[in-house]
Amino acid sequence: MAAASMRDDLIVIEKAPAKINLALHVTGQRSDGYHLLDMLVTFTRHGDRLEFMPAKMDEFVMSGRFAGALGDSLDDNLVLKAREFLREAITREGGSAPAVRIHLQKTLPIAAGIGGGSADAAATLRGLLRLWNVPLPWVTIEAIALRLGADVPMCLASRPLIAHGIGEQITPIDDMPAFAMVLANPLKGVSTPEVFRGLTNKTNPPLDVNPRSAWLDTLGSTRNDLEPVARGLLPEIAEISAMLNDQGASFVRMSGSGATCYGIFDTLTAAEEAATALRSERPDWYFEATETTVGGRDAGTR
Numbered sequence: 001m002a003a004a005s006m007r008d009d010l011i012v013i014e015k016a017p018a019k020i021n022l023a024l025h026v027t028g029q030r031s032d033g034y035h036l037l038d039m040l041v042t043f044t045r046h047g048d049r050l051e052f053m054p055a056k057m058d059e060f061v062m063s064g065r066f067a068g069a070l071g072d073s074l075d076d077n078l079v080l081k082a083r084e085f086l087r088e089a090i091t092r093e094g095g096s097a098p099a100v101r102i103h104l105q106k107t108l109p110i111a112a113g114i115g116g117g118s119a120d121a122a123a124t125l126r127g128l129l130r131l132w133n134v135p136l137p138w139v140t141i142e143a144i145a146l147r148l149g150a151d152v153p154m155c156l157a158s159r160p161l162i163a164h165g166i167g168e169q170i171t172p173i174d175d176m177p178a179f180a181m182v183l184a185n186p187l188k189g190v191s192t193p194e195v196f197r198g199l200t201n202k203t204n205p206p207l208d209v210n211p212r213s214a215w216l217d218t219l220g221s222t223r224n225d226l227e228p229v230a231r232g233l234l235p236e237i238a239e240i241s242a243m244l245n246d247q248g249a250s251f252v253r254m255s256g257s258g259a260t261c262y263g264i265f266d267t268l269t270a271a272e273e274a275a276t277a278l279r280s281e282r283p284d285w286y287f288e289a290t291e292t293t294v295g296g297r298d299a300g301t302r
């Protein structure tokens with residue numbers, strides 16, 4: 001493998017968009033305990049932001065509203081794990097992966113069902129591959145992503161998609177429209193393993209998203225099978241869903257294992273007005289108006 005050529009003045013910027021489960025059907029369970037899922041997923045313009053630049057020694061700094069929520073322990077930090085796994089793979093292939101400064105701007109709430117940590121890990125893989133300029137085979141990158149977490153391969157794609165398996169079998173969707181939405185979270189975390197453990201039925205009907213002509217109608221016939229369990233664990237989920245409905249959202253659902261819920265609105269202006277009203281009702285909670293992206297990802301700038 002050719003040595004990495006890294007310009008000293010280079011700053012690579014990657015967005016880490018929030019992942020929205022438009023639908024999540026639990027269809028079975030693997031022998032290792034992981035659940036088989038059918039997911040309809042899209043991503044928002046709103047998300048974390050990461051900067052990567054050459055440094056004398058590895059550095060990691062965090063800023064943003066939810067940086068403090070990540071705590072001081074960096075042992076489980078997915079950004080650092082992504083850097084470590086990628087560096088291992090590059091070194092194994094004879095390439096070089098020099099020291100880097102990573103700045104994570106954490107604007108997404110953590111343990112929130114919108115894949116913040118997974119998006120950060122995926123953005124780290126994308127960003128470091130650009131910074132280090134290393135041609136790793138795509139299958140190797142995908143394997144690293146899956147090792148980092150079941151949602152990381154989807155976040156690597158960061159575009160509308162259907163996922164099967166535990167999230168690693170991905171089919172892109174080209175005709176999904178952009179949805180204006182409000183993300184709403186009571187800022188209480190829900191434990192993903194606990195939600196999965198609470199499932200009483202693990203063999204629900206699979207996802208059927210045909211015909212796709214009227215996406216909002218189609219969503220009505222889909223589910224998030226984790227939502228009833230999460231509602232049982234955290235009563236605020238029902239409360240925040242009702243608040244989104246009261247603001248006139250045309251569709252309200254929980255994402256992932258919660259607690260973030262989203263309400264779809266006709267226009268971004270309507271979503272922004274709803275978010276403003278919701279913030280004044282509950283200033284201590286998280287409400288963000290945003291839009292989902294369509295087609296290829298809109299995640300990187302240099």
Ligand code: C5P
Nearest residue numbers: 033034035037149150151166192193196
């Ligand atoms: O892969 P990740 O670390 O994001 O998963 C967190 C936990 O969620 C797993 O340890 C498992 O308990 C549960 N999970 C699952 N089935 C999936 C994804 C996650 O049971 N498809």
